[in-house]
Amino acid sequence: MKKVIGIMCAVLLLAVGLTGCGQSDAQKLYVYNWGTYIDNTVLADFEKENNCKVVYENYASNEEMYYKLKSGNANYDVVFPSDYMIEKMIKENMLLPLDKQNIPNLKNIDPKLLNIPFDPGNQYSVPYFWGTLGILYNTEKVTETVDSWSILWNEAYAKKILMYDSQRDSIGIALALLGYSINSTNTDELNKAYELLVQQKPLVLAYVNDQVIDMMIGNEADLAVVYSGDAVYCMSENDKLAYAVPKEGSNQWFDNVAIPFTSKNKELAEKFIDFMCRDDISLKNTMEVGYTSANQNALKEASKEPAYDNIAYNPTDDILARCTAYQDIGQFIASYADIWTKVKAAQ
Amino acid sequence: MKKALRNVYLYIMLLFLYAPILVLMVYSFNASKSRGQWGGFTLEWYRRLFMDSNIQSALYYTVLVAILATIISTIVGTISSIGIFLYGNRVQKLMLNVNYIPVINPDIVTGVSMMILFAFMSMRQGFATMLIAHITFCIPYVILSVLPKLRQMDVNLIEAAMDLGARPMQIITKVVLAEIKPGIVTGLLFAFTLSIDDFVISFFTTGSGVSNLSIYVYSMAKRGISPEINALSTLMILTVTLLLFVINKRNNKKTKITGERI
Secondary structure, eight states, rough: OOOHHHHHHHHHHHHHHHSSSOOOSSSSEEEEETOOOHHHHHHHHHHHHTTTTEEEESSHHHHHHHHHHHTTTOOOOEOOOOOHHHHHHHHTTTTTOGGGGOOGGGGGGGGGSSSTTTTTTGEEEEEEOOOOOOOOEEEETOOOOOOOOOOOOOOHHHTTTTSSOOOOHHHHHHHHHHHHHHTOOOOOHHHHHHHHHHHHHHGGGEESSSHHHHHHHOEEEEEEEEHHHHHHHHHHHHHHEEEEOOOOOOOOOOEEEOBBBSOHHHHHHHHHHHHHSSHHHHHHHHHHHEEEEEBHHHHHTTTTTTGGGGTTSSOOOOHHHEOEEEEEEGGGGGHHHHHHHHHHOOO | HHHHHHHHHHHHHHHHHHHHHHHHHHHTTBSSSOOSSSOOOOOOOHHHHHHHHHHHHHHHHHHHHHHHHHHHHHHHHHHHHHHHHHSHHHHHHHHHHHHHHHHSOOHHHHHHHHHHHHHHOOOOHHHHHHHHHHHHHHHHHHHHHHHHHHSSSTTTTHHHHHHHHHHHHHHHIIIIIHHHHHHHHHHHHHHHHHHHOHHHHHHHHHHOOOOHHHHHHHHHHGGGHHHHHHHHHHHHHHHHHHHHHHHHHHHHHHHHSSSSSO
């Protein structure tokens, strides 16, 4: 018995000792990013260049990050919110304005990605990755041209269609097909979108999240709604797949770097943002992640790769002209959530 | 015929239990990142696993929190059980009911309330808060597995020990703890598995770059889970299997020597 207690004490001491050390005087930068959304080696580069320690943590959704910040006892210096979340966080004073003089590499960012309505003048955020929402389809099974969302309502593909389990994206598609804005806050329009989605439900194989990637590569479905970045990866794994952005218009999304109000080291955080905008670092990140870089030089360089030389990775201006960003719709999001729950519960 | 049926049933059951694990292990050697297709054999994911500092730090925190939470909650839980046991019937019942509430409470309620408590106390979320949370939800299980053993113990043993001149400390270590040892071990194992498995409570109580494996895997949900996780799971399963094997072997040896089960 004494032996057991002895061993317990030893382990306890050892463990406490281990957590105790490793704390150096170097500055710490707390980075909170999406899971697998960076080339991990660039963090080590930043640590070396700035003699600091990057404490890196991941999240799976904007909302998760938002609530962690809201809870009040987090201390992140850099976060990566999407477009509508940036808008919401600006409204709620959760972001610190950027001092652009400290971010000279902002010049590398494609001007067409700057000054978007969710953050006019990019006072609070710098785009990191961006892309579109579109249809990924199997060219062996789908021989007609894919240029409209209406193909997702085509009975010829019954039980071969995958939709995103995401309220904004799925309702947005129905709204776009009806000719309404994807940021609609009109109850009538939403109700029509709801009816359309219920009508589509018997044709849908499943409402999925990241499973869509494996299912499309494995030829389990013919048509799927995907983000362009995932389409790039799917097409590189399965050459029968192709990507299209429907003519009715779609969503252009932006994941951005920003400094939340919890930051205690804004100077280092700005250095980090500047570092992320550097050409070589942007290129490393986009090659690792496969999403479209906001850095125009990195995008040009990456597009030389065969896997990245397509409209999913590098959409034409034509496509972008018919895409809009999501806006924060405030309290109205509850109606979206309500509709989406009803669609999923419908028989 | 009857025997054959019984065997078939058994094998089907085992298949259901182990098929997912086998598939996971096989796919840790898949050259393609996708689970939709087999791209040939590779050890790339294992190489990447050993280079990936994020996964390593997640594994480190998972194991560290599990070990610390297990040890502390076992000690605290055992002492509490002895205390509860020595109370009168009514207080004992009350204490037991109080102990049941955290067990029945859904994890998410425990997690959120802990988060609010830490915010209220303006404790910065991180390693300490996660550890405290783990210790908290492990203690009731330790009490639940130790208390029945105390009840089974013959109380006269304590008096007998006193009669024979044992000092109070000796009574505790040589009599009481020796009698309830199986309960303590059960509680210890319970606490360890609960802690290493936990996602919900950890999710709400951690921060400052500290995340355990389950949180790390969950954060990959947006872009698909990397096969590195398959590789890591394979290694963990092999470790546990090896441990079980060694323990069983040792037990068998002991049984042979002493001629009885332990």
